[in-house]
Amino acid sequence: MKKRVAVLAGDGIGKEVTNAATAVLDAIGRRFHHEFEWVHGLLGGDALDQAGHPIPEETIRKCEESDAILLGAIGGPKWDHYPKELRPEKGLLQLRKHFELSVNLRPVQAYKTLLSSSPLKEEVAEGVDLVFVRELTGGLYFGEPSFHTDEEAVDTLVYKREEIERVVRFAFELAKLRKKKVSSVDKANVLESSRLWRKIVEEIAAEFPDVEYEHMLVDSTSMKLITSPASFDVIVTENMFGDILSDEASVICGSLGMLPSASLRADGFGLYEPVHGSAPDIAGQNKANPLGAILSGAMMLRTAFGMNQEADAIEEAVKKVLEAGFGTGEFKTQGGKVLTTTEMTEKVINEIECEL
Amino acid sequence: MKKRVAVLAGDGIGKEVTNAATAVLDAIGRRFHHEFEWVHGLLGGDALDQAGHPIPEETIRKCEESDAILLGAIGGPKWDHYPKELRPEKGLLQLRKHFELSVNLRPVQAYKTLLSSSPLKEEVAEGVDLVFVRELTGGLYFGEPSFHTDEEAVDTLVYKREEIERVVRFAFELAKLRKKKVSSVDKANVLESSRLWRKIVEEIAAEFPDVEYEHMLVDSTSMKLITSPASFDVIVTENMFGDILSDEASVICGSLGMLPSASLRADGFGLYEPVHGSAPDIAGQNKANPLGAILSGAMMLRTAFGMNQEADAIEEAVKKVLEAGFGTGEFKTQGGKVLTTTEMTEKVINEIECEL
Ligand SMILES: CC(C)[C@H](C(=O)O)[C@@H](O)C(=O)O
Ligand SMILES: CC(C)[C@H](C(=O)O)[C@@H](O)C(=O)O
Numbered sequence: 001m002k003k004r005v006a007v008l009a010g011d012g013i014g015k016e017v018t019n020a021a022t023a024v025l026d027a028i029g030r031r032f033h034h035e036f037e038w039v040h041g042l043l044g045g046d047a048l049d050q051a052g053h054p055i056p057e058e059t060i061r062k063c064e065e066s067d068a069i070l071l072g073a074i075g076g077p078k079w080d081h082y083p084k085e086l087r088p089e090k091g092l093l094q095l096r097k098h099f100e101l102s103v104n105l106r107p108v109q110a111y112k113t114l115l116s117s118s119p120l121k122e123e124v125a126e127g128v129d130l131v132f133v134r135e136l137t138g139g140l141y142f143g144e145p146s147f148h149t150d151e152e153a154v155d156t157l158v159y160k161r162e163e164i165e166r167v168v169r170f171a172f173e174l175a176k177l178r179k180k181k182v183s184s185v186d187k188a189n190v191l192e193s194s195r196l197w198r199k200i201v202e203e204i205a206a207e208f209p210d211v212e213y214e215h216m217l218v219d220s221t222s223m224k225l226i227t228s229p230a231s232f233d234v235i236v237t238e239n240m241f242g243d244i245l246s247d248e249a250s251v252i253c254g255s256l257g258m259l260p261s262a263s264l265r266a267d268g269f270g271l272y273e274p275v276h277g278s279a280p281d282i283a284g285q286n287k288a289n290p291l292g293a294i295l296s297g298a299m300m301l302r303t304a305f306g307m308n309q310e311a312d313a314i315e316e317a318v319k320k321v322l323e324a325g326f327g328t329g330e331f332k333t334q335g336g337k338v339l340t341t342t343e344m345t346e347k348v349i350n351e352i353e354c355e356l
Numbered sequence: 357m358k359k360r361v362a363v364l365a366g367d368g369i370g371k372e373v374t375n376a377a378t379a380v381l382d383a384i385g386r387r388f389h390h391e392f393e394w395v396h397g398l399l400g401g402d403a404l405d406q407a408g409h410p411i412p413e414e415t416i417r418k419c420e421e422s423d424a425i426l427l428g429a430i431g432g433p434k435w436d437h438y439p440k441e442l443r444p445e446k447g448l449l450q451l452r453k454h455f456e457l458s459v460n461l462r463p464v465q466a467y468k469t470l471l472s473s474s475p476l477k478e479e480v481a482e483g484v485d486l487v488f489v490r491e492l493t494g495g496l497y498f499g500e501p502s503f504h505t506d507e508e509a510v511d512t513l514v515y516k517r518e519e520i521e522r523v524v525r526f527a528f529e530l531a532k533l534r535k536k537k538v539s540s541v542d543k544a545n546v547l548e549s550s551r552l553w554r555k556i557v558e559e560i561a562a563e564f565p566d567v568e569y570e571h572m573l574v575d576s577t578s579m580k581l582i583t584s585p586a587s588f589d590v591i592v593t594e595n596m597f598g599d600i601l602s603d604e605a606s607v608i609c610g611s612l613g614m615l616p617s618a619s620l621r622a623d624g625f626g627l628y629e630p631v632h633g634s635a636p637d638i639a640g641q642n643k644a645n646p647l648g649a650i651l652s653g654a655m656m657l658r659t660a661f662g663m664n665q666e667a668d669a670i671e672e673a674v675k676k677v678l679e680a681g682f683g684t685g686e687f688k689t690q691g692g693k694v695l696t697t698t699e700m701t702e703k704v705i706n707e708i709e710c711e712l
Contacts, residue, residue: 075545089545119582124475140513146548150517153549157496157511187596189431189445192502193509222604223612226475226582240543244600248578256579 002035003305006066008043008059011088012278013288014072020290020345021070021297024317027349028301028310039066043095044074044088044278054091060098068304069095071273072293076280096136101263101271102163103170104134105299106246110230110253113322118254120226125253130232131178132249133171134242136263138163139193141239159193159238164200166266171236172208179233182213185221185241197238218245225249250275257289257328258318260296262303272300286340287329291318294348317351358391359661362422364399364415367444368634369644370428376646376701377426377653380673383705384657384666395422399451400430400444400634410447416454424660425451427629428649432636452492457619457627458519459526460490461655462602466586466609469678474610476582481609486588487534488605489527490598492619494519495549497595515549515594520556522622527592528564535589538569541577541597553594574601581605606631613645613684614674616652618659626660628652642696643685647674650704673707 007022009015022038029036041059048054054074063069075088084090095101110118110128118125143156168184175182184201186194198215205213216224218241224231225245229252237245250256259275274292282288295318302311321344326337328344339347363378365371378394385392397415404410410430419425431444440446451457466474466484474481499512524540531538540557542550554571561569572580574597580587581601585608593601606612615631630648638644651674658667677700682693684700695703 084551087545093546119476119480121475121477141546143510148548148552150552150555152514152516153552154499155513155547155549157513158508160508161506187599189443190449190497191511192504193511195440196504196506196509199506219599219603222578222600223607226604226607241600243543243575244578244597247575248582248604251579251582 001305001307002037003068004037004039004066005300006063006069007038007040008069009040009046009072010044010074010278011046011076012073012280012283014044014074014278016284016286016288016341017274017290017293018070018072020341021293023345024294024314024348024352025297025301027352028313031313031352032307032310034307034310043071043091045076045079047091048079048082048086048088054086054088055094063095063099068269068300069271070293070297070300071271073274073276073278075278078280093141095271096263097142099269099271100137100265102135102137102266103167103264104132104136104242105262105264106132106134106250106259106275108132108249108253108259109255111255111258111319111322113325114254114258116254118252120229120252124227125229127230128253129179130229130249131174131234132242132246133167133174133234133236134246135163135167135238136242137239139239157191157193157240159196161196161200164197165204168201168204168236171234172204172211172213175211175234176208180211181233182211183216183221183232183235184213185216185218185235185237185245187218187241188215189217193238221245222248225252258291258295260292260299262296262299264303268304270300270304272296272304282329286342288341289328290341290345294318294345313352314348317348320351321347357661357663358393359424360393360395360422361656362419362425363394363396364425365396365402365428366400366430366634367402367432368429368636368639370400370430370634372640372642372644372697373630373646373649374426374428376697377649379701380650380670380704380708381653381657383708384669387669387708388663388666390663390666399427399447401432401435403447404435404438404442404444410442410444411450419451419455424625424656425627426649426653426656427627429630429632429634431634434636449497451627452619453498455625455627456493456621458491458493458622459523459620460488460492460598461618461620462488462490462606462615462631464488464605464609464615465611467611467614467675467678469681470610470614472610474608476585476608480583481585483586484609485535486585486605487530487590488598488602489523489530489590489592490602491519491523491594492598493595495595513547513549513596515552517552517556520553521560524557524560524592527590528560528567528569531567531590532564536567537589538567539572539577539588539591540569541572541574541591541593541601543574543597544571545573549594577601578604581608614647614651616648616655618652618655620659624660626656628656628660638685642698644697645684646697646701650674650701669708670704673704676707677703
């Protein structure tokens with residue numbers, strides 16, 4: 001197959017990790033006879049510096065002409081004092097809105113070799129295999145009115161039925177392919193939007209009699225993610241709760257730098273990016289962990305292009321490298337061997353080529 | 357001194373734990389020559405069953421005539437299907453609003469003997485000594501419009517300058533008496549209310565040159581509370597973020613059942629309650645851990661009545677009982693000796709009387 005992918009490296013370590021991902025994907029192309037065309041576009045602070053806007057028209061166009069988007073990371077203290085409309089994050093939010101990327105997927109999995117660097121006791125983090133399904137284009141992020149004066153401030157949490165239905169149905173479909181359990185998270189004892197959310201969850205649950213489900217309050221969920229994370233399968237929630245809880249979940253296995261994510265439109269078009277940030281403190285030093293971006297590449301192959309075997313090949317290669325005890329600066333496996341970004345990328349590529 | 361305290365036991369284990377707290381406070385009264393008058397009032401599901409409303413007029417009046425409020429816990433599945441206006445939680449929210457309890461304090465401290473039951477590695481949880489200062493009567497909890505139809509739902513996050521100023525100033529005052537560090541949590545890269553929040557924090561920080569402060573995003577904070585909780589001192593944030601993050605923080609030391617809280621009005625009048633819930637599954641079985649309520653009593657003595665020595669006496673008694681290896685059903689110390697609610701209460705009272 002021939003696929004065109006928009007690569008938005010963004011800021012900080014974004015360039016290093018997307019370079020790693022495309023190098024690994026090229027190796028997959030060689031092994032499985034696919035051709036990937038990489039179309040590079042500006043986003044975030046880098047776009048602001050070079051083109052005066054966090055998401056230039058040209059970037060949008062490049063994404064529109066591609067089969068998927070691969071993103072590095074955006075933001076950094078350098079742009080924190082720009083006016084709201086020009087901040088790097090705004091670029092990302094506009095991208096999500098423009099392409100209607102309403103479902104955000106974030107799998108979190110415990111890797112045995114990484115448990116030693118988890119802040120949780122190994123027996124607590126062991127066996128974690130959950131996925132967040134976060135609504136990404138509604139709620140407090142986009143509701144109007146939204147303004148502040150010097151005396152008061154207002155933000156608005158709005159949801160339409162179809163926005164909730166879409167993401168909740170996605171979660172149940174996904175659970176069917178996994179451990180068949182959905183935890184829906186809301187704050188129905190306080191929020192009106194949560195009451196509508198809960199009602200719709202019950203309606204949709206009725207369409208999936210073989211999937212078990214539960215309603216959980218957001219505050220209890222923030223506790224249970226720490227006390228018994230292995231009890232979860234699919235967690236579905238609204239935009240802001242998803243932002244907070246999925247970040248919380250991302251550190252429980254000691255593997256933040258390895259986590260991939262996907263943000264999907266209803267027709268399957270999507271954006272793939274590592275969960276970690278732009279880490280300006282280590283940018284340009286060849287120290288960043290490229291595995292989050294590499295595994296986002298695998299997620300793209302599977303979800304956007306239906307290339308399951310190819311995605312498996314990447315995931316297996318990563319697992320082997322971890323099991324061999326390799327890590328990068330910011331994370332360590334039990335083996336404790338520290339590689340640079342490019343060395344780690346080479347290791348993964350070697351594993352992929354070994355299987356030839 | 358003579359003090360009148362409104363005791364709102366509420367639901368589930370609320371009665372058992374407030375009984376424990378008042379028994380301990382009576383022991384303090386005997387030792388230090390104070391007299392506490394306990395005025396019992398209905399709240400929550402219990403009030404709904406007995407008086408048809410989650411917070412009857414009479415309860416409000418009793419609280420108005422008292423020097424402080426001691427609360428047990430409210431809610432339970434039994435009342436989950438009541439209409440919104442009649443749910444137990446509504447009683448609590450109305451109480452907060454009626455008495456303008458706008459500052460919620462939640463200290464979290466690592467007890468050495470409890471670290472073995474923390475989900476975190478002992479070296480991560482060790483040394484934690486932080487306090488949440490949560491805004492409690494604004495934001496998404498009370499903003500209008502707030503409604504849902506079958507097709508859409510709206511909640512509104514509103515803050516007025518003075519609401520933010522009050523809680524932020526409280527946090528800086530508190531930090532002055534502690535480790536002199538304030539972490540202010542917001543989502544300024546998305547929310548307008550967070551931008552006003554951040555601005556006000558900077559204004560107020562200028563009044564406290566000896567207190568160090570930082571702005572943190574709510575999503576990063578949910579990670580850092582797990583990866584390096586001991587790095588925090590005072591954490592100040594708005595109502596909903598505070599709800600989620602303070603619950604997250606409450607489990608990191610393995611001591612949820614021990615945590616006290618205070619909700620204060622500007623003039624110092626306040627409500628004191630354990631952080632734990634009503635635990636209907638163990639209600640009436642003499643199994644509940646009464647230490648959260650007992651330590652809330654200590655917080656009341658110190659904060660409401662200026663009885664510092666008396667509060668110290670309770671806190672020291674609790675520490676001794678824990679160090680001696682005692683726990684209750686739902687939590688274990690390293691010693692592993694399991695007591696009933698009443699036995700645990702007796703142990704604490706014995707320690708207080710020993711010092712006579
Ligand atoms: C950068 C920021 C606007 C964004 C969000 O809040 O959605 C980020 O935290 C994320 O989770 O992707
Ligand atoms: C019971 C509920 C309304 C309440 C809240 O959300 O404030 C509780 O979770 C708390 O934190 O005291």
